[in-house]
Amino acid sequence: MRVLLVEDDPPVAAGVEAGLALSDFVVDIVTTLDDARGALAAIDYDAVVLDRRLPDGDGLTLLQQWRRAGVATPVLMLTARDAVASRVEGLQSGADDYLVKPFDLDELTARLQALLRRSAGQVDHFLRHGRLALDPVARIATLDGAPVVLVRRELMLLEALIRARGRILSADQLKDRLYSIDDEIESNALNVHIYQLRRKLGREAIETIRGVGYRLGALPVDGSHSGSTPS
């Protein structure tokens, strides 16, 4: 899951990035409203964590601009002001959630997960696709109820594909979900992860649509599968 963090204080930004990375979030950090505008225009983020007080203005102004422009990306606001009026103001301006500094890292993660779940229309926090289920909080994937051992990037890739709900995602879109702007990506890295996923979940788990991208294959509950399921 890729998150845009708009925060001008370097120690806080570094901490939040490191903390979210522990839950497999891919975080891009920008420090000004201008950069945030540019970043959101360039990359399709799953959520934005927006500090209110930034060097070039109030994060609230940017949020209002986004909402007026029809940007529906979930936004979680961060602020040092804990007055009820200012929280209400934030929520009314289009924020989906609000956290007062200093916040708990687990709470931030949980709230972000909840925002993502809500924007995906999920009921519980499990992501499901046929025989596949993924717990985005515990970072566990199961096939027919049995756990599948996946490394971090494989899990992130699977999560992106399940969240796409049958939509085809291009290689670039998938890379956006896996890597931040600062990560160095080897050219065949994505192919390696897709190969590994197919090996562990079965060949039909991921379909390649030539020249367009990838999507999850149908994994009907009763259907047979040829993949190996590690115990």
Added chain:
Amino acid sequence: MSLRLRLVATLGITLMLLWGLTAAWSMRDLSTQLDRSLDQRLAQSARMVAGLLDRVPASAWNGEAGEISTIPPLKGIACRVSSLRGQVVAGTHPEMNDVLAVDDEGYHYRDYDGQRWRVYTLVDDDKRITVADRLRERAALLDQVRRAAFYPFLLASIGSLIALWWGVTRGLSPLSRLQRRLMSRDHDDLSALPIRSLPGEIRPLIDGFNILLARTRRMLALEQRFTDDAAHELRTPLTAIRTHLQIARRVNGDPRREAMQQAEAGVERLTKTLDQLLLLARMESDEITRGSVNPTRLGEALEAAMVETGSRDRCHWHASVERLHVALSRELLVIALRNLLENAMRHGSPDTLIEIEAHETNGMAVIDLVNQGETIPPEQIARLTERFHRGNHPQGSGLGLSIVEAIATRAGGSVRLASGDGIGLRVTLSLPLA
């Protein structure tokens, strides 16, 4: 006591008193006048009787003695005609003969049967004519006149009191409107009161009130901003500390060390911000007063400040700095200089010198501290001493220059800031000489 009640009471009582006095005075006058004219009528009637008797032959009462002509009596009026020798010739009230036997001409009072009479005696040639009025009739007449005058007076009084009440109420209606408007306001509503349609007397009052409201609004806004700023400055490092500590608990090896370092840096930053905030607060309270302080040698304080900030290599100072003694405690002078040096190190271009110079002018030590760097526009310069204002530099607490200014002001000195001509910032600190 309400203004309306006070006005109505004062005016009403005064009015009633004046009217009462006037009425009493005219009543007294009325009774004197009435007495006088009734007396005149009494004399008149005696003369009329005398005139009539002149036409009656003298033999009519000189002849047979004892023949008394009795006239049927009228209520309250008596008459008696007698010869000079005292023989009664004619009369209305035979039983009052003794009472009416008055020898002297003129007005008298006589009592008969518990009643007082006004008696007038006229001596005409050979006869004496006495007429009398009962005073009770006169009193009754006066009563009737008084009563006739009293009711219109009472009505007029009540009417004018009502008119007074109405007039005062109407006159005070702008005040009532103002009162209603004030009562219906939210207690935290600080907007100005409308001044239109107010009478000239209360306009200055409301003007003053509005000025006070405006000042309160400004103060509250400033305070709100300070609170917000302080919350931000204190909570941001706390957030960093908390986040990094939570990370440290979950990772191992290098990332853990790094997270711990970040947390410690956060603690350091928080400590510094708190120290500076407390210093400012102390400066604002009277804890640090000007009073008598041991003079501090500027050179020594500068030395200490340079050591504390590790800026000695970058500072270049002129010998004149050494000699001056400043009327400021060593502690505060070092704090001021340290803040200025930190500022210069942080915002000055790297590897450029910080020039420090000092001289004496009009009993003040004037210390110039110049660092190279980007020119700061004038509108930014003005905001530099604002609390928590950090310009475009995220480091620092944004309190340094506020502290320097507070120290200088406390000591009776001043701080001036300037930028331009290749100078990043020139801080001119003036402090009184010891």
